[in-house]
Amino acid sequence: MEKKYRVKDLSLAEEGKKKIEWAREHMPVLKFLKEKYSKTKPLEGIKIAGCMHITKETAVLIETLKAAGAETYWSGCNPLSTQDDVAAALAEEGISIYGWRGLSIKEYYWCIDQTINVTPNITIDDGADLVTRLHTYRKEILDKEEVIGGTEETTTGVQRLIAMAKEGKLRYPIIAVNNAETKWNFDNVYGTGQSTIDGILRSTNVLLAGKNVVVAGYGHCGRGIAMRARGMGAHVIITEVNPIRALKAVLDGYKVMSMNQAARIGDIFITATGCKDVVREEHVKRMKNGAILCNSGHFNVEINIEDLKKLSKKREKIRKDVERYELKNNKKIYLLAEGRLVNLVAGEGHPSEVMDMSFANQVLSVIYLVKNKGKMEPKVYSVPIEQDMEIASIKLKSMGIKIDKLTKEQKKYLEEWKEGT
Numbered sequence: 017m018e019k020k021y022r023v024k025d026l027s028l029a030e031e032g033k034k035k036i037e038w039a040r041e042h043m044p045v046l047k048f049l050k051e052k053y054s055k056t057k058p059l060e061g062i063k064i065a066g067c068m069h070i071t072k073e074t075a076v077l078i079e080t081l082k083a084a085g086a087e088t089y090w091s092g093c094n095p096l097s098t099q100d101d102v103a104a105a106l107a108e109e110g111i112s113i114y115g116w117r118g119l120s121i122k123e124y125y126w127c128i129d130q131t132i133n134v135t136p137n138i139t140i141d142d143g144a145d146l147v148t149r150l151h152t153y154r155k156e157i158l159d160k161e162e163v164i165g166g167t168e169e170t171t172t173g174v175q176r177l178i179a180m181a182k183e184g185k186l187r188y189p190i191i192a193v194n195n196a197e198t199k200w201n202f203d204n205v206y207g208t209g210q211s212t213i214d215g216i217l218r219s220t221n222v223l224l225a226g227k228n229v230v231v232a233g234y235g236h237c238g239r240g241i242a243m244r245a246r247g248m249g250a251h252v253i254i255t256e257v258n259p260i261r262a263l264k265a266v267l268d269g270y271k272v273m274s275m276n277q278a279a280r281i282g283d284i285f286i287t288a289t290g291c292k293d294v295v296r297e298e299h300v301k302r303m304k305n306g307a308i309l310c311n312s313g314h315f316n317v318e319i320n321i322e323d324l325k326k327l328s329k330k331r332e333k334i335r336k337d338v339e340r341y342e343l344k345n346n347k348k349i350y351l352l353a354e355g356r357l358v359n360l361v362a363g364e365g366h367p368s369e370v371m372d373m374s375f376a377n378q379v380l381s382v383i384y385l386v387k388n389k390g391k392m393e394p395k396v397y398s399v400p401i402e403q404d405m406e407i408a409s410i411k412l413k414s415m416g417i418k419i420d421k422l423t424k425e426q427k428k429y430l431e432e433w434k435e436g437t
């Protein structure tokens with residue numbers, strides 16, 4: 017019989033199972049949804065192709081979707097982020113999973129293609145590589161008209177899908193899970209904040225206190241990273257292209273300057289912009305000896321690695337996830353995680369507690385798409401506000417936290433405009 021998976025090493029499965037168990041115990045919203053939907057099976061007969069970091073948290077998402085009746089087919093969404101022990105555990109549990117750490121670009125798309133080959137009804141994407149593949153090289157699958165809709169996990173993916181829709185190229189509805197408040201306001205801020213610092217520390221063990229940490233981009237992710245770096249005693253510098261965000265950073269108490277200025281004084285540079293060439297030749301030339309570069313944005317384009325190579329006379333891997341570039345001007349620059357997501361390559365990604373809410377949004381959005389089959393247009397949708405509220409309520413309940421309810425009079429007051437001074 018043909019194998020339904022391709023992973024690095026099945027003997028890692030036991031370790032992976034223990035990690036998944038840990039995640040399960042820290043994801044109470046998914047636990048609630050799993051119990052609820054294992055009874056009603058709203059996804060019975062639905063084939064899902066997922067393209068998302070293969071982590072212990074993603075494993076719990078897959079379990080939840082299966083409990084709700086779905087058939088799942090999964091690949092990773094980054095060549096370096098797959099946790100091989102988790103992939104092995106999933107394969108051993110009979111999950112159709114394709115991914116391993118360190119795969120080539122050709123292998124990366126081969127893995128995605130294995131999930132597309134089943135002619136999915138729903139796509140779950142993180143970065144929009146699966147959707148892009150379907151709309152370019154695998155259009156024959158879309159022509160079968162079996163795809164009901166999809167979801168997108170991350171800011172970069174949503175950006176790409178909006179561009180696709182604008183050009184009239186998007187062929188089915190996609191829910192932007194990223195834009196749910198119970199996603200971005202927790203995952204992007206606290207998740208990225210903590211996991212990025214975690215990735216830097218795991219790979220370098222460098223002391224953050226007293227260092228000049230340059231954070232490029234003051235969106236939700238940059239904000240989280242800056243907050244946590246400051247909490248560790250670093251002097252945080254923000255670079256931005258958006259004047260409103262830059263101003264916010266100033267009033268949040270950070271130093272704000274151009275990358276050219278920051279390049280001379282930074283000890284650690286962290287990119288979180290979603291844009292390319294944020295750190296490039298002109299900046300690297302100005303950097304101090306010993307500067308550390310890393311990225312927390314979705315793609316490995318934020319630090320121009322070709323520029324770094326061009327300026328270097330020697331390149332050497334000196335620790336796991338740390339490469340030393342010896343520049344022609346004799347300065348040494350350290351690049352973490354090959355310029356890919358440092359939090360997922362050198363760390364384990366966001367903690368289970370925040371992924372709990374992000375992935376609850378995934379489950380509820382998939383169910384929404386199935387329920388509304390044929391009623392939605394091929395465009396990018398927001399998560400319904402009721403869904404956000406429900407997830408926040410379940411999370412609070414799982415934490416044993418009670419909040420107040422509006423009285424009848426208060427509700428009425430909030431809906432009226434006549435009562436004033």
Ligand code: ADE
Pocket residue numbers: 068069070071072073074360364365366367368371
């Ligand atoms: N993105 C960021 N952190 C993640 C995690 N732990 N699992 C899946 N996707 C992620």
